[in-house]
Amino acid sequence: MKRLVKIYMEKPELAALVLLIVLIIVFQIRSDGVFLNANNLRGILGILPEIGLMVIGVTILMICGEFDLSVGSVFAVMPMTMAVLMADGTPFYLAFLAGMAVCAAIGFVNGYVTIKFNIPSFITTLGMLFIARSLTIVISGGFPPLLPNDLPNWLFTVFVGPGDLFRMSFIWFVIIALAASLMMSRTNFGNWVRATGGFLPAAQAMGIPTARVKITCFMLCSMLAGFAGMIQVLRLGSPLPSIGEGWELQAVAAAVIGGTALSGGIGAVAGGVIGAILIRVIDNGLVLSQVDANWFKFAIGFLTIFAVVANSWLGKRAKAIKVET
Amino acid sequence: MTQPMISVRNLHKWYSGVHALKDVSLDFAPNEAVGLIGDNGAGKSTLINILSGAQEASEGEILIDGRPVNISNPRDAMDLGIETIYQYNSMVPTMSIARNLFIGREPLKFSLFGLGVMDRKKMAEESVQAIADVDLHLRSPDALIGELSGGQRQGVAIARAMHFKSKVMILDEPTNHLAVKETNKVIGFVRSLKEMNITGIFISHNIHHVFDCCDRIVAMARGEVVLDRRTNDTNMDEIMDVL
Known part of the structure; x- marks a missing residue:
């Protein structure tokens, strides 16, 4: 029993999960039962995948010991690439592949420059934040193109599920989250990612191709962000060049709230997902509770600090529990 | 000679x-x-x-x-x-003993281009054996390396080197x-x-x-x-x- 308590207290996503449950209960009461009704859930679950997919990539990259500030801009540049190509008559799936290729290339540049010149990924990706945002506006010509009418919305944005509770994008989100989670916990690649972020010299000494592992994580992160951006554009029906602004920090906040350490090696995809849900729940719950919506950023900020403090406290308490190893 | x-x-x-x-x-x-x-x-x-x-x-x-x-x-x-045991040992503190033992050499259930699903049962069993072989007494292969003393860590590093013959x-x-x-x-x-x-x-x-x-x-x-x-x-x- 003691052992079990210890194991759970050491799980970094625990604090976020407890907070999430508490907040859901609070919002449910404060909103007179509106929060958990089908209509409101539909609203939350319909938008969740967009930040959620981005957070998955950011979480994996942070476990690998790196950082990506450019995800918000990549979120915009991917659908803009597609929209411009489709306006020229390129079919959707080809445009999709081209958009993903752009994301992969951005991720590759982020990773390659960071490793090759041994500079902090904070700097590389901060630069890329501006570059990708600028490119988005440049290729749009300052005037976003109209999307064609025959888009495969049935694959991404239509409502499905019992009582039309969620959109197709939610199914993509669940599948990708599960796949990413299994990749991190069950595959040798996941082991390498964690070793690379946990203690780089050890990973190198054991012959892990750490540079390739990191670049792969950068590419994965960019591609997930771009995919999320495309989903948002399909939902909105228009490729705005300003989408995703500020999301890079929300994504980092979600990952950190979910127990991922900025220093690498610690964290889980599940934690990032919980963090993303928390952000959506707070955004929505504050409105339903008739709190001034400008408190949203305050809540996210407070939560980020609180989650880290709570995690470190829990970790210390867990260590104090004497169980033989 | x-x-x-x-x-x-x-x-x-x-x-x-x-x-x-x-x-x-x-x-x-x-x-x-x-x-x-x-x-x-x-x-x-x-x-x-x-x-x-x-x-x-x-x-x-x-x-x-x-x-x-x-x-x-x-x-x-x-x-x-050729196995090397380093002064600042080559262990990742945030990972378990079993995972550390097999970093870079994970036994896989199946794989494609060198990437695949780890055989976690085999990893757990073999790490228990490897640790016992060097007379180290650790109860669980799931304990984090970060929780071990310097000597125990060095013991795990030795167990790893021995395990790979x-x-x-x-x-x-x-x-x-x-x-x-x-x-x-x-x-x-x-x-x-x-x-x-x-x-x-x-x-x-x-x-x-x-x-x-x-x-x-x-x-x-x-x-x-x-x-x-x-x-x-x-x-x-x-x-x-x-x-």
Whole structure:
């Protein structure tokens, strides 16, 4: 029993999960039962995948010991690439592949420059934040193109599920989250990612191709962000060049709230997902509770600090529990 | 002398203007424990880094069982049976014992291009066995390395090296930061390598430790081998003199 308590207290996503449950209960009461009704859930679950997919990539990259500030801009540049190509008559799936290729290339540049010149990924990706945002506006010509009418919305944005509770994008989100989670916990690649972020010299000494592992994580992160951006554009029906602004920090906040350490090696995809849900729940719950919506950023900020403090406290308490190893 | 397990021939290493290794040639017999000593900058770390694949020699060759081999990264060295135990051990503190044991060499249930699903049952079972084999008493392979003491970590590192059936075991100052009792355990381990027909290369600042467990002592200074004797034919004063 003691052992079990210890194991759970050491799980970094625990604090976020407890907070999430508490907040859901609070919002449910404060909103007179509106929060958990089908209509409101539909609203939350319909938008969740967009930040959620981005957070998955950011979480994996942070476990690998790196950082990506450019995800918000990549979120915009991917659908803009597609929209411009489709306006020229390129079919959707080809445009999709081209958009993903752009994301992969951005991720590759982020990773390659960071490793090759041994500079902090904070700097590389901060630069890329501006570059990708600028490119988005440049290729749009300052005037976003109209999307064609025959888009495969049935694959991404239509409502499905019992009582039309969620959109197709939610199914993509669940599948990708599960796949990413299994990749991190069950595959040798996941082991390498964690070793690379946990203690780089050890990973190198054991012959892990750490540079390739990191670049792969950068590419994965960019591609997930771009995919999320495309989903948002399909939902909105228009490729705005300003989408995703500020999301890079929300994504980092979600990952950190979910127990991922900025220093690498610690964290889980599940934690990032919980963090993303928390952000959506707070955004929505504050409105339903008739709190001034400008408190949203305050809540996210407070939560980020609180989650880290709570995690470190829990970790210390867990260590104090004497169980033989 | 029998066929050496591992030899280096005319090894040179330059670091932009510094000649760190000057024409070093050494043979290590299969069941020999060799103590490698020398001051900081004597070239012993450079030699060890070349053998373990962390660096490449500028010139010279390495032979294993008489055949020339090419070691250009740590993986090559491990595949050739050279395992290295480092001073700041090569363990990831945020990962479990079982995962640490198999970093980079995870047993896979199936794989594609070298990536695949880990056989976690096998990892757990084999790590329990590997730890028991080196007389380390840890109850769970799921404990995090970060929770272990320095000596226990070094024990896990040794268990890892033993598990992969090494031919040559390099111990790079493994007793630094260890308590006396733990140090004695490591020294006992170096002695026991002989019976397992493993070549041990033991690097230490502490001459007493080297005398305690090595058959042969090689001293280096300024990038060269300055002394190479059987332990019985030398004494501490002589070694202090050449260093």
